[in-house]
Each structure stands twice: as C-alpha cells, then as structure tokens.
Amino acid sequence: MSWSSLLSLIVNGVVVGSVYSMVALGFVVIYKTTRVINFAQGELLLVGAYVCFALTVSYQLPFWVSFLMTGVFCGTLGYIIERVVLRRVVGDPIVSVIMITLGLSIVLRAIVGAVFGVNSQVIPSPIPDGAIMVGGVPVSYQYLFSMAFSLVAMIAFGAFFRWTRLGLAMRATATDQQAAMAMGIDVGRIFAVSWAIACVVSAVGGVLLATISGVNLGVSHFGLKVFPAVILGGLDSIVGAAVGGVLIGVIENVADGMFKSLLDIDGFRDVAAFALLVVVLMVRPYGLFGQRAIERI
C-alpha cells in the first residue's frame, strides 16, 4: 500500500471520526450527569441531519440559518425528551432506563422515516469546492471545515464545563447528585439541560455528516459506533470522547483499507472498532482517559 493512499485513508478516517466525536460527546454529557446510557444517540444525529436538510432544501433557507434553527430545534427536543420520558424513570433500575432509550431510538427512527422518507439525502454544503494538498493527497475544503468545526465545538464544550457556572453545576451533579441538591442546584433542570446539549452536538454531527456524504436512515448506526469511541476514551471524559471518536474513525478506515488491499477481505470496517475496543478494555478497563475513582489510603 502506498504512502499516499494510507494518508488519504487517515484523512477520511479523521473526518468520519470527527462526526463520531460529536455523537460521543453527546453520549458522554448524558452519561456523566444523569448516568443514563443513551442508545438513541445515533437517532438524535439522524433527526438533526434531516431537520437541517428539510430547512435548507425544502424551505430554501440559507445553510447557516437552518443550521442554527436545527440547533435550537434539537436542543428543545432533547429538553422535552428528558422532561417527558426520562424524568419518569429517574432512579429506576438500569435495565428499564436502557429499554426506554432503546424504545426512544426506534420511535425517533420511525418518525424520521415517516416524515422525511427513507431516501438518502445530501445537504448542499456552504463550503466551496476545492482542495489543498497535504503530503501529496488532496484534502477538500469540506473535510477541513468539518474537522475544524468539530475541534472548535470540542474546545467550546471543554471551556463550558470548566469555567461556566452551569457547566460546573453539571460536573458537580455528575459527581454527587444529592450533595449537588444540597447546594441548591436544581438537579432536574441540570438533567434536562444535559439532554438538550447532547441533542445539539449530535445534531451538529449529523449536519456535518449530511454535507459530506449524505444521510439515510441507516446512519443511525453511528450511535453504535459511539460505544467503542466512548469506552476507548472513558465513559466520563469529554476529551476522551473527542479523541476516542477520531481514533475509531481513523482505525476503522485504515484497517478496512489494509484488509482490502493486502488480504482481499472486505467489510472489516465495522469489526475493527470493536476489536480494538476489546483490546483496550483488557489493558485499561476504565478507558484511555476515564477517571479512576479517587481513593485515599
């Protein structure tokens, strides 16, 4: 395999991986604050992508306007989902909560299918065509844009959790809900906000994906790819989600290309991520960036 084809595999991997990162970030935000494992994360991406598509294509709104509106819509949706559905199962056994999110994923996918149809859709990108050469490989502006955008989003979220009052309250709630309550934090509101945030970042991922390669209902399997990404990065780490997502994207792309050209085996893509996951969990059970519980001795 030549150097340039490897490089282009990597670049592709980073781009797909940055979408994984966004979805993983949403997953981590929900898990961190509410300890809910959200199986509907991929469907939230789907909703975001289709809503943005509808706004840009059917209603002919400028891309950035519809992008913003999608964000608002999905934030509201997340807030409502938490208030209406998940609030009722707070404190219930983990299995019931998982069932709820699985059910949610089915419902969301069905609704999207019913409203927008099942055809593959591409959102016309606001980024001009063209490419720059990196090490002899062309990288399109579109790709650069998605990478940069994900990076900015990640940094923004990192800053949000580190410095803002609400972000701090979310971290406190993640550490100890009852103690957070005793500090005067309205924990219910924190839960709802974390769902809203999770929906927004997933939607951003969805829109990025839709401008690059288009979306169809099958894209919701991105939600599954989130598991290797977040577990690789550690379930409770924002940085971990970002790095894990990109890493999974690169690894599966490169592994897929390698297996295809060297061994003539097709479709290794979907296995690679999970194979890696098993290895990582054997070496570092709390993930690469996950926090070990602090124990004073």
Add this chain to the structure above:
Amino acid sequence: MLTVENIEVVFNSYVLVLKGLSLQVRSGAITALLGTNGAGKTTTLKAISGLLGTEDGEVTRGRITYGGEDITHMAADRRVAAGLMQVMEGRRIFQDLTVEENLRIGGYLERDGRKIASRRELAYDYFPRLRERRNQIAGFLSGGEQQMLAIGRALMSGPQVVMLDEPSMGLSPVLVQEVCDIVLRLNREQGLTILLVEQNARFALAVADYGYVLEDGKVVLEGAARDLRHDQNVQEFYLGAGANDRGRFSSVKWYRRKKRWV
C-alpha cells in the same frame, strides 16, 4: 426561627422512621441533636433541608416552618435560597472538582460576583489550609481538610442556618477540637444559627446551647446543654460515665441493658 412540629417521615411508603418528632432551633443558638445510629438524626436534617425525595422518603404528617413560612414540601433549592444549608454526613465534597470549584458550587445560587468573592475570602480566612490548596483536586485532601471544605462550601451560600451532620466523624481528637472551635467561632462571629447532629456527645454538648436526645424517631429528652451534660442517662449512655457498677452490668444481657428510658 426553625420549628419542626410533630413530623412523621416514611420511607418507601411503609417504613416509618420519624414518629412525631418536634424540635425548635432558636435563632443565633447552637442546637444539638444526639442519638445513636438509626435514631433518626440524619432523617430529621434531610426533612428540614428537603433531601428526602432522593431516597424515596417523605414527610407524611406534621410541618416544618422556617421564619414563619411553611417549608414542609418546598423544593430543596428554594430552601437553600431561603438560607438553610446542610453539610451532609461523610462530607460529600465533589471529589473530582478542585477546592475552589467546590466553593463556587457552594455559592451556586448567588449571582453577585462580589458577594461570591467576599464569601470565598471568608471561607479561606476560617480555613487557611484551603487557601493553600485551592487548586488541588478535592478528593486528595485529607479527611480533616475535606470536612473544612464541606463547611467552607456551606458558607458560600450565605446561609442563616447551617445544619452540620456528624462533622466529627472519622476525625482525630485534635481535629475534632479544631472543628469544635470553628463551629463556635462561626456562631459567635458570623451569628450563624447551627443545628448540630452528633454521635460524639461530648463534642456536641461542649459547643451547644440546647440539646435534644433522639431515640427511635422521637425526642426522648431535651434541655439546655448544661443540664444535659449532668443528666444521668446522658452521662451513662453517651458520655461513658456513670456505668460504674461493672458487676451488675455483666450479669445482665447486653441487649437488655441497651439504653431505654421507658
């Protein structure tokens, strides 16, 4: 100022934990709640601070008033805003956050930056160790420092009443003395009303003005701390004195000797 009238608390809709408990916390005083494990001390505090809901408990009878207002079923965050702050048992600091971030969370409901800053200085003045360790991750503090942080964090909300749940738990005698001094100073200098829950009766009665002894979800004894210190039952069961008749003690099965006043 804070009155608990005849409350009953039920967990999981059938476990009755508090059975008609009444007490009064006078403004500016230190009130102590004594009792063994399971007597209902912590439950009483949680009923006052509104944290029972997270444990599937609720006040089914009676009422709690604070400053003349009925707060029996008020949301926890509104009680904090009203000036009631609980320092929970086991310190419950936010382990993954730094000392300073912990303090900021304590002042979560306060939006005035200057007030937050001045309260933080106040907390650091009372606990200089925290100032030294302001950027450390709180989980790595020693037990004593964590207790200081928990109290300092409570000060950040600018409370009128602070409820301390077992502040001496797991601390060495020297540190217990230190916490004891701090509690007294906060009461005298800041005019804080304090409701102190303790198993360490010696500590509690040393600082308190008034005390209640709880048993099995009810108040069985109350009085000025001075009088309680000399009360024979309290001496025998909580202060370890008075049980001088060793011969008879061993002749009675221990569970029959277990304290009961009735």
